[in-house]
Amino acid sequence: MPKKVDHDERRRELVQASWDVLCVDGLEGVSLRRVAQAANCTTGRIAHYFKGRDELLIASLRMxxxxxxxxxxxxxxxxxxxxxxxxxxxxxxxxxxxxxxxxxxxxxxxxxxxxxxxxxxxxxxxxxxxxxxxxxxxxxxxxxxxxxxxxxxxxxxxxxxxxxxxxxxxxxxxxxxxxxxxxxxxxxxx
Amino acid sequence: MPKKVDHDERRRELVQASWDVLCVDGLEGVSLRRVAQAANCTTGRIAHYFKGRDELLIASLRMxxxxxxxxxxxxxxxxxxxxxxxxxxxxxxxxxxxxxxxxxxxxxxxxxxxxxxxxxxxxxxxxxxxxxxxxxxxxxxxxxxxxxxxxxxxxxxxxxxxxxxxxxxxxxxxxxxxxxxxxxxxxxxx
DNA sequence: ATCGTTACGTAACAATCGTAATGTATGGAG
DNA sequence: CTCCATACATTACGATTGTTACGTAACGAT
CATH class of the missing domain: 1.10.357.10 (Tetracycline Repressor, domain 2)
Structure with missing residues (x-):
């Protein structure tokens, strides 16, 4: 199959990035692009692991x-x-x-x-x-x-x-x- | 001069409207247009009484x-x-x-x-x-x-x-x- | 009555947003 | 090597945002 990538680890990275953005820019600053930038990737990756912004946010809180x-x-x-x-x-x-x-x-x-x-x-x-x-x-x-x-x-x-x-x-x-x-x-x- | 309008009263109305929006739609829902709609006016009035969104928000908290x-x-x-x-x-x-x-x-x-x-x-x-x-x-x-x-x-x-x-x-x-x-x-x- | 100021609606602006379609490189299975 | 599913990047889309420039109606002072 394709690349070997720890799915959970990726999700953790993205959530971590959302935390970083949230703590610096506040809640309103948490956009997908900004999270992507903090995670050193693009919104494509986020879209690949989360259905949308809401799901990312819920995952962030839960984590x-x-x-x-x-x-x-x-x-x-x-x-x-x-x-x-x-x-x-x-x-x-x-x-x-x-x-x-x-x-x-x-x-x-x-x-x-x-x-x-x-x-x-x-x-x-x-x-x-x-x-x-x-x-x-x-x-x-x-x-x-x-x-x-x-x-x-x-x-x-x-x-x-x-x-x-x-x-x-x-x-x-x-x-x-x-x-x-x-x-x-x-x-x-x- | 122009219309007689209680400046403070207007500001209070707009702040009240921002509270209403905030309590229903949450913080992210507080846009100028939505506040204007809740206050039964347009963003023009808001612009007339507050320099911008930030100032409206600060006034809301302060009030x-x-x-x-x-x-x-x-x-x-x-x-x-x-x-x-x-x-x-x-x-x-x-x-x-x-x-x-x-x-x-x-x-x-x-x-x-x-x-x-x-x-x-x-x-x-x-x-x-x-x-x-x-x-x-x-x-x-x-x-x-x-x-x-x-x-x-x-x-x-x-x-x-x-x-x-x-x-x-x-x-x-x-x-x-x-x-x-x-x-x-x-x-x-x- | 006229004038000037005020109050606020209207509308256009660029920026930014979330979302989704599409492209492409990658690397394991056969 | 071939193939194809995966893991993204890229890009485009329409919607929504804050902001600002402009238009206009209304009213108090003269």
């Missing part, structure tokens, strides 16, 4: 989720102490370095697009559900059963609030404060 | 802030009991009805645009500063001086987290939970 989810799972498995594990998960979810900041910028952007966009809205709901479930799992060994649900919700809210704050104003102090708030929350669990 | 700020000030002056006042301010800041939900949708959208958009980013920073100051003022009569700053930051984070959650999934339960969280926070002040 941002799965990528973060994978990191969470690694952490969840590597750390055995329940409290340390929860702490590691929470810190990993914050935009504390360049890569995670980019992830958060992607998320914020898609929150906006999902307003008035059915498919993306559903996609977002799904990730919330998964994220909440992961937090609930991490909480279960620490607190009593009845509190798990309440605290999971509260953590989602806390992370969203901190994440937004740091993403919109990614200063050293904001990052430091976010970490502090996490530790304060964890302390309240005792 | 969403000032409008919310005005409501806050009314509340702050009408309620004398410090704790009740703080509670009223916090509840007013959440997307608990259609109008405030629309405001939050506008904010979320502009968070996204402000990524990679210098002017809007600065505009956002400014509103954060004002919002934090307002919360600090409301906190001052309630807690000791040293805690004001910390708690103001924490409240900004809490409101952002709750607001995002409700805006992206505006269900009855989410709204109820948000109100609960506010009361739980207030209870912790004692």
């Amino acid at each position: 941002a989720h799965t990528q973060a989810g994978a990191r969470m799972r690694v952490i969840a498995e590597s750390e055995t102490d329940p409290l340390k594990r929860l702490r590691a998960i929470l810190l990993e979810s914050l935009p504390l370095d360049a890569r995670r900041l980019k992830e958060w910028q992607v998320w914020l952007s898609f929150w906006a697009v999902s307003i008035g966009h059915k498919d993306l809205s559903a996609e977002n709901q799904l990730r919330y559900q998964e994220w909440r479930a992961a937090l609930a799992d991490a909480l279960r060994p620490i607190v009593s059963g009845k509190q798990v649900s309440v605290l999971a919700d509260r953590l989602v809210t806390l992370i969203d609030g901190l994440g937004v704050g740091v993403t919109l104003s990614p200063t050293k102090e904001a990052r430091q404060r976010a970490q502090n708030e996490i530790d304060i929350f964890l302390k309240s669990l005792n | 969403a802030h000032t409008q919310a700020g005005a409501r806050m000030r009314v509340i702050a002056e009408s309620e004398t009991d410090p704790l009740k006042r703080l509670r009223a301010i916090l509840l007013e800041s959440l997307p608990l009805d259609a109008r405030r939900l629309k405001e939050w949708q506008v904010w979320l959208s502009f968070w996204a645009v402000s990524i990679g958009h210098k002017d809007l980013s600065a505009e956002n920073q400014l509103r954060y500063q004002e919002w934090r100051a307002a919360l600090a003022d409301a906190l001052r009569p309630i807690v000791s001086g040293k805690q004001v700053s910390v708690l103001a930051d924490r409240l900004v984070t809490l409101i952002d987290g709750l607001g995002v959650g409700v805006t992206l999934s505006p269900t009855k339960e989410a709204r109820q939970r948000a109100q609960n969280e506010i009361d739980i926070f207030l209870k912790s002040l004692n």
Whole structure:
């Protein structure tokens, strides 16, 4: 058959390129041509791997989720102490370095697009559900059963609030404060 | 001179129209023609009151802030009991009805645009500063001086987290939970 | 009544967009 | 080597965009 090319790898490259464009030019700057330029190819390649712009965008959002989810799972498995594990998960979810900041910028952007966009809205709901479930799992060994649900919700809210704050104003102090708030929350669990 | 027309009122109409378009079609749908259609006029009128699309967008964001700020000030002056006042301010800041939900949708959208958009980013920073100051003022009569700053930051984070959650999934339960969280926070002040 | 300014509709502009058709080089199967 | 499916690049298309120049109707001052 034809050239040997890792289909998934190509898709990842293109999604990565769309992230780069999005973080520099903002959502409105994400055009197929601009993504192609960032990926060092032409729109032809994009058309070959995605049906259209919408599908590329959905893939971008989904990949941002799965990528973060994978990191969470690694952490969840590597750390055995329940409290340390929860702490590691929470810190990993914050935009504390360049890569995670980019992830958060992607998320914020898609929150906006999902307003008035059915498919993306559903996609977002799904990730919330998964994220909440992961937090609930991490909480279960620490607190009593009845509190798990309440605290999971509260953590989602806390992370969203901190994440937004740091993403919109990614200063050293904001990052430091976010970490502090996490530790304060964890302390309240005792 | 020419026709008598309230300049500010016109600008408000056009901004209102841009909100309507934004909440239905999302950010990418906000074109001058579409805004004009929503405002029952042509792009000519928009051009007459705003230098261009960017200026319209900035005015939209700014007006969403000032409008919310005005409501806050009314509340702050009408309620004398410090704790009740703080509670009223916090509840007013959440997307608990259609109008405030629309405001939050506008904010979320502009968070996204402000990524990679210098002017809007600065505009956002400014509103954060004002919002934090307002919360600090409301906190001052309630807690000791040293805690004001910390708690103001924490409240900004809490409101952002709750607001995002409700805006992206505006269900009855989410709204109820948000109100609960506010009361739980207030209870912790004692 | 006239005049000048204002308010805004109309329309044309180039640029950019997403999409799709077409061309072409490539490299493994036979 | 031959062949053909694949992996793109190239290109063209029509639609839509922000912007701007121009036309005109309306109204307050004189």
